[in-house]
Amino acid sequence: MKRYQKFLASQRRINRKAGKILYQKNRGKMIRMNMRIDCKTWALLGVISATHGVSRCFMVNYLLWLDDSKVGDSIDKALNVGCPPFHSSYSYVWHLDLAQNRIIKSLRFHPNPILVSSERKRWLKIPSKTNEAKFFRILRF
Numbered sequence: 314m315k316r317y318q319k320f321l322a323s324q325r326r327i328n329r330k331a332g333k334i335l336y337q338k339n340r341g342k343m344i345r346m347n348m349r350i351d352c353k354t355w356a357l358l359g360v361i362s363a364t365h366g367v368s369r370c371f372m373v374n375y376l377l378w379l380d381d382s383k384v385g386d387s388i389d390k391a392l393n394v395g396c397p398p399f400h401s402s403y404s405y406v407w408h409l410d411l412a413q414n415r416i417i418k419s420l421r422f423h424p425n426p427i428l429v430s431s432e433r434k435r436w437l438k439i440p441s442k443t444n445e446a447k448f449f450r451i452l453r454f
Contacts, residue, residue: 328366
């Protein structure tokens with residue numbers, strides 16, 4: 314989780330549908346895996362999964378796929394150079410605007426080594442005095 318958390322925080326949302334959670338598709342017989350995950354990692358997995366609108370099982374499967382694809386090696390070279398490989402704190406907030414029929418989901422983390430490129434027009438970066446980043450996306454119900 315520590316290897317991929319900065320990468321996942323910088324990526325676009327996996328599930329674009331607001332208010333719904335994406336689960337794994339049925340692709341035949343699945344293999345059961347028993348894992349022991351400590352509370353801290355489980356909570357972080359929950360926050361990252363909720364940010365992307367997917368279930369924890371989907372996210373674990375996605376992380377295993379990233380690891381099997383050797384994406385982690387390039388992440389270590391590109392994202393983790395010159396800054397800590399993980400964030401020290403996360404805050405995930407939902408704001409339900411019932412009058413405008415929209416959901417605003419924001420993910421804040423500290424420290425913020427990630428810069429938002431201009432091609433991500435739907436994601437906004439608002440720096441604060443504590444050098445936190447606030448990424449949010451307006452989603453329609």
